[in-house]
Amino acid sequence: MTTTQLVSAFTTDDFVPCIAIGAEIAVQSRPSENTPIRLLLVALKGSAGTMTENVDIIGPVLSEAACNVAAGAPSELARGFRASRAMSKDVETYLLAVPAGSGTAATASILIGGTWSTPGTLVIWIDGEPVRVEVGAADATTDVATAIVDAWDLEAESAVTVAADSSTNTFTCRDVTTRGNSKILYVDRSAAPSGLTVSLLPPLGELLTIVNELRTDLLAHFALTAGSVHGGADSTSGASFGSAATSYATAIALVNLLRTGYAAHRVLTSGSVHGAADSTNIVLLSAATTAAEAVLLANDLKAKYNAHRILTTASVHGAADTTNVTAATDATDGAVAGDSDTGNGVSFAGGTGTESVALALAKIAADPRHFKRICFSAIDATNLGLIETFSDEQSAAMIQKPSAVVLAHSGTQSAAQAISKTQLNHEGFSVLWARSAETPAFEIACAHMTDRVTVERNSPAGWNQSYSGKVLKGVRLARSVDLRANDHATQKSALKNGLTPLASNDAGETVIVRAASTKCLNGDGSANYGALDVAEFTTVMEVCERSGNIWRFFRSQNPKVRDDFAVGEVVVSGVATPIGLSRYMSQGMADLPGEGVFESPCLVRGTYNRTTKRIQWTLSYTRAALHEQSEGIVQSLA
Amino acid sequence: MRLSKTMLTVMVNPFCAPLGEDGRAMALVAHDPGEQIGRDYVGARVLPVVVDNKARAGNPFGPSVKAAVSYRVAPEKVPHTTHYAAQIKSGETFPCDVETARAAGVAFVGPALERVQGAASHAVRSFGGSVADAWAKQGLEAFVPVESAPAPQQDIADQTPDLGADKDGDA
Numbered sequence: 175m176t177t178t179q180l181v182s183a184f185t186t187d188d189f190v191p192c193i194a195i196g197a198e199i200a201v202q203s204r205p206s207e208n209t210p211i212r213l214l215l216v217a218l219k220g221s222a223g224t225m226t227e228n229v230d231i232i233g234p235v236l237s238e239a240a241c242n243v244a245a246g247a248p249s250e251l252a253r254g255f256r257a258s259r260a261m262s263k264d265v266e267t268y269l270l271a272v273p274a275g276s277g278t279a280a281t282a283s284i285l286i287g288g289t290w291s292t293p294g295t296l297v298i299w300i301d302g303e304p305v306r307v308e309v310g311a312a313d314a315t316t317d318v319a320t321a322i323v324d325a326w327d328l329e330a331e332s333a334v335t336v337a338a339d340s341s342t343n344t345f346t347c348r349d350v351t352t353r354g355n356s357k358i359l360y361v362d363r364s365a366a367p368s369g370l371t372v373s374l375l376p377p378l379g380e381l382l383t384i385v386n387e388l389r390t391d392l393l394a395h396f397a398l399t400a401g402s403v404h405g406g407a408d409s410t411s412g413a414s415f416g417s418a419a420t421s422y423a424t425a426i427a428l429v430n431l432l433r434t435g436y437a438a439h440r441v442l443t444s445g446s447v448h449g450a451a452d453s454t455n456i457v458l459l460s461a462a463t464t465a466a467e468a469v470l471l472a473n474d475l476k477a478k479y480n481a482h483r484i485l486t487t488a489s490v491h492g493a494a495d496t497t498n499v500t501a502a503t504d505a506t507d508g509a510v511a512g513d514s515d516t517g518n519g520v521s522f523a524g525g526t527g528t529e530s531v532a533l534a535l536a537k538i539a540a541d542p543r544h545f546k547r548i549c550f551s552a553i554d555a556t557n558l559g560l561i562e563t564f565s566d567e568q569s570a571a572m573i574q575k576p577s578a579v580v581l582a583h584s585g586t587q588s589a590a591q592a593i594s595k596t597q598l599n600h601e602g603f604s605v606l607w608a609r610s611a612e613t614p615a616f617e618i619a620c621a622h623m624t625d626r627v628t629v630e631r632n633s634p635a636g637w638n639q640s641y642s643g644k645v646l647k648g649v650r651l652a653r654s655v656d657l658r659a660n661d662h663a664t665q666k667s668a669l670k671n672g673l674t675p676l677a678s679n680d681a682g683e684t685v686i687v688r689a690a691s692t693k694c695l696n697g698d699g700s701a702n703y704g705a706l707d708v709a710e711f712t713t714v715m716e717v718c719e720r721s722g723n724i725w726r727f728f729r730s731q732n733p734k735v736r737d738d739f740a741v742g743e744v745v746v747s748g749v750a751t752p753i754g755l756s757r758y759m760s761q762g763m764a765d766l767p768g769e770g771v772f773e774s775p776c777l778v779r780g781t782y783n784r785t786t787k788r789i790q791w792t793l794s795y796t797r798a799a800l801h802e803q804s805e806g807i808v809q810s811l812a
Numbered sequence: 813m814r815l816s817k818t819m820l821t822v823m824v825n826p827f828c829a830p831l832g833e834d835g836r837a838m839a840l841v842a843h844d845p846g847e848q849i850g851r852d853y854v855g856a857r858v859l860p861v862v863v864d865n866k867a868r869a870g871n872p873f874g875p876s877v878k879a880a881v882s883y884r885v886a887p888e889k890v891p892h893t894t895h896y897a898a899q900i901k902s903g904e905t906f907p908c909d910v911e912t913a914r915a916a917g918v919a920f921v922g923p924a925l926e927r928v929q930g931a932a933s934h935a936v937r938s939f940g941g942s943v944a945d946a947w948a949k950q951g952l953e954a955f956v957p958v959e960s961a962p963a964p965q966q967d968i969a970d971q972t973p974d975l976g977a978d979k980d981g982d983a
Binding site for chain 1: 828829830831832833838839840841842844845846852858859860862868869870871872873874875876877878879880881894895898899902903904921922926927929930931933934
């Protein structure tokens, strides 16, 4: 007879009378929980950041200080992290930097003018953040420009830098990207010295484009004799044009020269230049003295010149000049509607350059961690195509690492829905829309996604939740109330087209109207709002993952597989069958109706495929509807 | 919100959004949902394209469906509402006449079709890819010359020529 050694606490030389008692605790064995919902931010880093672009996925990042070291305090990535922390400091957040593309940083300029004799404070708003500049009673305009630079030197987290040139300040985005063009500069002069003026200068790039193209076209047109356009070349009217403009000052000077030269050419009949003077296409505007006047003059000159060059009536020209067309878009003043505090603002402009997220996506795909929630700063069509392909591949049946993506757009509704409906139409993507929002789009996306993480990580009740009316802390919408999506018609139109509009509530806070996915179109062109609420994607993907976890555990208990046992057949333990899996999976999902995820218990149907030796199952459920709308009648009874 | 009983005459600016990856215009200028227009977009309609890519095999949401946009770059009458006035101010549509510009509170700076052509030129320059390809895909060579821009019509669905990428004449 053999004995079993239950306890081995006695040493061989221990002869003390006693009893050794061990304890065993029954550990409940059950399927794994779904992987945690992590937040990954993908954007540009600053030059001071220590992380390596496209290589390091750092995190969880636990503090703004740590983020600033890795990404650089004023970087897009760090600013997004701060926006996230404004919503919650209790989110597992990771950072991945992408290198900026080549291009030009967006700029905006102001001109300080006027005279004053009292001190005051000038407040400059960029990205929804105020910078206060103290103005002395005896300061000159150049002193104010310098004071603005000094004030900005203290703003280590600002996304722009500023330089002074005499009385002009030029603000330049730190990042080289087209997204810089979405920034808006406002100036609050309510506490500034009386008499101090701040002129918002129009975008320099647009002005230079049209003025320099006009110069080229006018010179070519003046000299054109081929095709009998002119009877002789006009070699005098453009003689003083000089070189192309490169600054506000040279643009103003050049457009005035063009005005004078065009006026002379238009009526020139000597030398058989024209058969008759063009007395129709007259530029009536006076010479420009400011950049804003130069914009108006250049646009008017373009219109009049384009009409003149094709004028053949009364033999002004022998034939139309269809070659030297000035096709440049009309220059603009860059004005963006503001409020009573600041008046209109001015858009940054001239920003070019687009990074590529291709290598970053490859890095995410190769990482063993599952990043379920990702915010990208890139919203251009090329990168969105890459992100969408990545998303689909990660969601594939054999990979099962789906990610929900949140983007934000601060352009017009037409431009935003070009992204949401035309470009994406994808259930895993949300595009928040806040036209002319002061808070940068990426930061808005980070704020909302952080809120989603805090809700959706509460498995499983958080999977099926509404965000309607949720406040986005720290997010500043457009200064002008008219630009906000506060009206029913705009909200309806936006939601129909896959946008998630933001609006203001009665307290002036920024709220989500309804968090929608971009999926809104069927293959036959009909509307598809089956995945309207983001809860649809979250629920499907989390239920998929849980069902996978249930199968894995079920398999560990039942390593063999066969078809259902027949009636009367001896049931063997450790063998998986379709009905066994169906029952087990149903039990594993049994809590979901009570958690408000399923409307009622799910239905699991299993079958056995003898050829592949696999159990195949279908899990059917109806997601509990979110109570977004209702109808009622209130009757006043006599 | 209706501002008056007058109508505005506008032309869609297909280039008010950046061009798509393939160089096509993607802008969708929505009609005012508060008005019974019967169409979703000003001067445009969506043509769905099913992209049956491998990556979405088995995806519970079905195959990838993309949209191509077909434009009718022609004057279109719309009610005078805040919605349409805002679109004119933001450059999503261009006013076709002085009265429309005045009603929207902007300056009339020239024929709308010329402005569309200017916007197209700017968009193509900004596109950064092959300019010729972008123009060819958009079909801009089919634009009528500025001088022969069509007169405003009461109902573009019935009377205006198709000037955009959609050559089938469908409305």
